[in-house]
Amino acid sequence: MAGTHETHWEGQPDAASRIGRKGGPYRVYTPDRLTSRPLILDRDVDALAARTETSVRRLVDHPGSRGLEGLSRFLLRSEAIASSRIEGLEVSPQQVGIAELFSSEGLHRKASATARRVAANITAVQQAATTVAGMDSITLDAVEAVQRTLLDGEPEAHGVRQTQNWIGGNGYNPVAADFVPPVPDDVPDLMQDLITYLNGGTHAPLVQAGIAHAQFETIHPFPDGNGRVGRAIIHAVLVRRGLTRTAVLPISQVLFTRSRDYVRALTAYRYDGAPTSPQASEGISQWLRTFLTATQTAVEQAATFAAELENLRTEWTTALAAHRFRKGLRPQPRANSAAANILLGLQETPVLTTTTVMDTYGASAPAARDALDELTEAGILTRKKYDQKTNYYLALDVFDLITSVERQLASTQWDTSQQRPSRPVPYRPRS
Numbered sequence: 001m002a003g004t005h006e007t008h009w010e011g012q013p014d015a016a017s018r019i020g021r022k023g024g025p026y027r028v029y030t031p032d033r034l035t036s037r038p039l040i041l042d043r044d045v046d047a048l049a050a051r052t053e054t055s056v057r058r059l060v061d062h063p064g065s066r067g068l069e070g071l072s073r074f075l076l077r078s079e080a081i082a083s084s085r086i087e088g089l090e091v092s093p094q095q096v097g098i099a100e101l102f103s104s105e106g107l108h109r110k111a112s113a114t115a116r117r118v119a120a121n122i123t124a125v126q127q128a129a130t131t132v133a134g135m136d137s138i139t140l141d142a143v144e145a146v147q148r149t150l151l152d153g154e155p156e157a158h159g160v161r162q163t164q165n166w167i168g169g170n171g172y173n174p175v176a177a178d179f180v181p182p183v184p185d186d187v188p189d190l191m192q193d194l195i196t197y198l199n200g201g202t203h204a205p206l207v208q209a210g211i212a213h214a215q216f217e218t219i220h221p222f223p224d225g226n227g228r229v230g231r232a233i234i235h236a237v238l239v240r241r242g243l244t245r246t247a248v249l250p251i252s253q254v255l256f257t258r259s260r261d262y263v264r265a266l267t268a269y270r271y272d273g274a275p276t277s278p279q280a281s282e283g284i285s286q287w288l289r290t291f292l293t294a295t296q297t298a299v300e301q302a303a304t305f306a307a308e309l310e311n312l313r314t315e316w317t318t319a320l321a322a323h324r325f326r327k328g329l330r331p332q333p334r335a336n337s338a339a340a341n342i343l344l345g346l347q348e349t350p351v352l353t354t355t356t357v358m359d360t361y362g363a364s365a366p367a368a369r370d371a372l373d374e375l376t377e378a379g380i381l382t383r384k385k386y387d388q389k390t391n392y393y394l395a396l397d398v399f400d401l402i403t404s405v406e407r408q409l410a411s412t413q414w415d416t417s418q419q420r421p422s423r424p425v426p427y428r429p430r431s
Contacts, residue, residue: 001032001273001274001275002029002030002031002032002270002271002272002273002275002280003029003030003272003273004027004028004029004030004272005027005028005030006025006026006027006028007025007026007027007028007183008023008024008025008026009023009024009025009026009173009174009175010023011023011024011173015172017172019170019172019173020172020173022172022173022175023173023175024173024175025175026166026173026174026175026177026180027180028164028180028181028182028183029179029180029181029182029218029270030182030183030186030190031182031190031215031218031219031270032275032280033189033190033193034193034194034196034197034211034212034215035193035196035197035200037275038275038276039203039207039211039284040276040280040281040284041207041281041284041285041288042281042282042285042289044289045285045288045289045292048288048289048292048293048296049204049206049207049288049292050204051296052206052292052295052296052299053204053205053206053243055296055299055300056206056238056243056244056249056295056299057243059299059302059303059306060243060244060245074305074309074347074348074398074401074402075248075249075250075302075305076122076125076126076129076248077093077096077097077122077402078093078250078253078402078405078406079125079231079235079248079249079250079251079252079253080118080121080122080124080125081093081096081118081121081122081402081406082250082252082253082256082406082409083121083125083227083228083231083232083252084117084118084121084228085256085406086227086228086252086256087227087228089114089117089118089121090114091112091114091115091118092399092403093399093402093403093406094394094396094399095112095114095115096115096118096119096122097350097351097394097399098115098351098392098394099112099115099116099118099119100119100122100351101351101352101353101356101392103116103119104356105353105355105356120149120150120151120152121150121228123149124146124147124149124150124228124229124232125228125231125232125235125248127145127146127149127232128146128229128232128233128235128236129232129235129236129239129248130239131145132145132146132236132240133235133236133237133239133240134239134240137199138195138198138199138236138240139195140160140191140192140195143191143195143229143233144158144159144160146229146232147159147222147225147229150225150228150229151224151225154224156223157222157223157224157225159222160187160188160191160221160222161184161187161220161221161222161223162184163184163223164180164183164184165181165220165223166178166179166180166181167179167180167181167220179267179270181218181219181220182218182219182220187219187221190215190219190221191219191221194212194215194216194219197211197212197215198212198233198236198237198240201241205237205238205241205242205243206238206243206291206292206295207288208237208241209233209234209237209238209241209291210234210287210288210291210292211284211288212233212234212237213230213231213233213234213291214266214269214287214291216229216230216233217230217266218266218269218270231251231252234251235248235249249295249298249299249302250298250301250302250305250405250409251291251294251295251298253298253405253406253409254294254295254297254298254301254409255291255294256409257409258290258294261290262290262294264286264290265286265287265289265290265291266287268282268283268286268287269283269284269286269287270283271283271284301405301408301409305401305405308401308404309347309401312347312397312398312401313343313346313347315397316343316346316380316397317332317343319378319379319380320332320333320339320343320374320375320378320380322378323374323377323378323379324374324378333371333374337367337371338357338361338363338367338368338370338371339370339371339374339375341357341360341361341363342357342361342371342372342375343375343380345360345361346380346395346398347395347398350394350395350398350399351392351393351394351395352372352381352392352393353386353390353391353392353393354368354369354372354391355368357371357372372391372393375393376393380395380397381393381394381395382394382395382396
């Protein structure tokens with residue numbers, strides 16, 4: 001039976017600060033296991049889940065903008081950056097893109113530590129939505145692998161925690177914490193129960209994703225990275241259940257904007273008492289209502305971004321045609337040429353080198369260089385120097401759009417012309 005119990009924190013007599021020496025009582029929460037817990041939802045939540053799932057499927061299959069799949073890398077980058085920003089990792093989308101490039105091509109210059117951490121989050125979310133989602137049976141090690149990717153270079157934080165953690169209060173003791181998750185001895189069993197639930201299909205995909213996320217955040221199984229891994233699990237479930245294939249929805253950004261509702265709903269999910277009690281039913285319904293409403297908003301906003309990206313691609317095509325006309329060439333490059341392929345995939349690969357183009361599109365070195373130069377002369381790419389021998393190229397329009405998307409999703413009206421952003425966001429794109 002779920003609930004809290006009181007225990008005592010032993011202060012550290014030798015600690016340097018007074019607060020470190022302080023002990024006292026605190027309350028630990030232990031949730032019910034998912035695989036043995038009946039789910040009783042309010043009728044409106046059940047109907048909302050059905051409507052939202054239909055909306056997601058329509059977006060995925062929409063023919064006008066290549067569907068959600070055409071947005072996959074763009075939304076992945078945008079979602080991972082926002083998920084990192086929730087954890088206080090402030091960095092521009094452009095810096096993250098450059099960090100991705102330096103890492104993937106083994107370039108020796110290092111991006112900032114923050115940019116590398118956010119780039120690692122992009123890889124972690126992608127890992128959850130591909131490797132983990134594609135497994136015949138998800139394992140705890142697979143979830144831990146996502147956390148290891150996220151916290152690459154921090155081995156001391158890897159794996160299931162062996163000590164008590166908490167949310168809020170101070171870093172010395174949980175006496176004044178807002179929430180204290182289960183004691184370490186209970187975590188392995190709770191995580192195995194969650195893994196079993198992730199491998200099942202009793203509930204609809206969005207319901208399963210919402211419950212899995214709330215349970216993961218309640219268990220808080222890792223020393224660090226719980227928020228980002230927990231949000232990645234949402235996308236793993238949706239891909240695994242065939243709802244979004246390989247793409248992600250900007251759910252983290254919506255939840256971040258509605259953070260008070262998010263915290264209140266998670267608190268309601270952490271009911272005391274029997275799983276069949278009215279409090280349990282009301283708490284789980286409140287959480288799912290909040291999660292599903294955020295998902296519905298994410299679907300609506302993703303459709304808007306698909307249209308904006310389509311407009312951007314049209315602008316690029318027009319700019320390239322005008323440039324080629326001035327040089328006396330046919331308006332569009334040959335189909336399947338390096339320039340045509342770069343243009344088609346630019347929203348997903350907005351930072352490139354000659355090597356990137358060769359590896360991604362199978363172009364020769366001269367063809368890759370010529371294509372990058374042509375797109376730069378057309379004003380579509382911006383050339384930057386890595387060193388005396390190597391240039392890299394940025395599609396600044398893509399990073400501007402990611403920034404614009406994040407600013408839009410930071411407004412509770414989802415429109416910064418109607419209401420200013422209500423949370424930390426990057427600066428406005430260049431004009």
